[in-house]
Amino acid sequence: MERLVFLLSTGLARGAVLALFALSLVIVYRAARVVNFAQAALAVVPVYVAVAVTAATGSYWLGLACALTAGALLGAVVERGLMRRVPQDNPLAGIIVAIGLVMVLQAGLAIAFGPDHRPVHAPFSQRPLTVGGVALMSPYDLFVLLVAAVVMGALAWLFGRTSLGLRMRAAAFAPETSRLLGVRVPRMVTLGWTLSIATAALAALLLVPTGLGLDPHAADVLFVNAFAAAVIGGLDSPVGALAAGLSVGVLASLVTGYASAAAAPPAVLALLTVVLLVRPHGLFAAREARTA
């Protein structure tokens, strides 16, 4: 029982990071209709910025702010400078360009900073708190959950309650109709990339202290699991990304705790397979339109 509670609570914290990263994939998919295979490499670059700033100033929070800014800028630059120039008539071109970008970024980071792990310290203790003798999550896990909740709340407010969010949603669903209503669709696509890479960078930054440390491949496994979560959730659905991200996190934590860490990735893929067999468009896919 105690073990179950501990695994559930740490699973939730891991799941929150997964959900954030899955959400970033959903945002860019909705904005630009691309599955961004470069998301992990793009998310790691701002983490290097954060580590450098934190090392120079001693402030974790300044590093965090710089990572978000760098992620946002990187998203805008990649969209304006690269992805916008890729032919849109078939999805393959965008996927291949993204994979090329992964190679360039990861090799570039390895050349600039070396391929070794750099230890990254968390701003809070990572030792589990105990309540009534039962080990629960650590203060850092609590911080991760809190940050993820705040960011998701902010994104939900942006997309659901503001005029900018309305324009972004409309531009994603119906680009031509949106242009007919005066929406500057190309700007909305750039903004989607900006939000997406900033969110992905935040997820990677939250993840790094819980793993081996920072290296150019630090977010690769996160990308694979988050991509599975995004697809389980429906790829188009922020709520789906949230629910599936938390579920995948808890599942991986339980399998790691009761079986072995090596069994966690197959368990995630098994869940993905089952969901896609039962609901091919994911759990939270949009319903069919009325045609009569």
Add this chain to the structure above:
Amino acid sequence: MSALTVEGLTVGYGDGAPVLDGLDLTVPDGGVVALLGANGAGKTTLLRALLGLTPARRGRVLLDGADLTGLPTEDRVRRGLALVPEGRGVVAELTVAENLRLGALWRYAGRKHARPERDAAVGQMYELFEPLARRRAAPGHTLSGGERQMLALARALVARPGVLLLDEPSLGLAPLVVAQLLGVLRDQARATGLTVLLAEQNVTGALSVADRGVVLSLGEVVADRPAADLAADPALRHAYLGF
């Protein structure tokens, strides 16, 4: 409110023969002009080219004398040109209220009392289209065909365009709904001085609300006359409109 002038417009797809070849057309300020013609005459192509959705090879589009050539679609819209596209261009994933708000956004953006003015404009549309008011929280994909066409028209009107272009608003709708929609359109044009270019296959309906009719055939204007004359000319109807 605005006049629309088309000069020598040539539009084609790929490297084939042009669909419109050197087309000239004037829609006077406050005029309601019916754009008639069989399938493939070039009606939709003309409307899309006016908005810049389909690129023109040659020619100019002028709105109140200002050249729109080279402007992207969203800037043409912001100059006061609106299109209700064929097939009820409602954003199916957004609700009725969101669709209407989206249509009004650019018009009221940056004003001092942007939100109250926008809400008032949306409120007027609910008064004009009673069924939409009852379904304001319903997502677009749950609307009937008639409701969608109403929403598409309301969403265009809410931004108070100078020139409204409509592409076959009657397509697939019951006669009663068509009569109601065209009635609203005529009343709005009279009340606000809105300039309308109405592309239709429903010739009788279109000519009943228009003051002029333009017949398009194979990309050329073959007749441009007062609506009443056109409706009364059996030879022309037979030659170009097939009845």
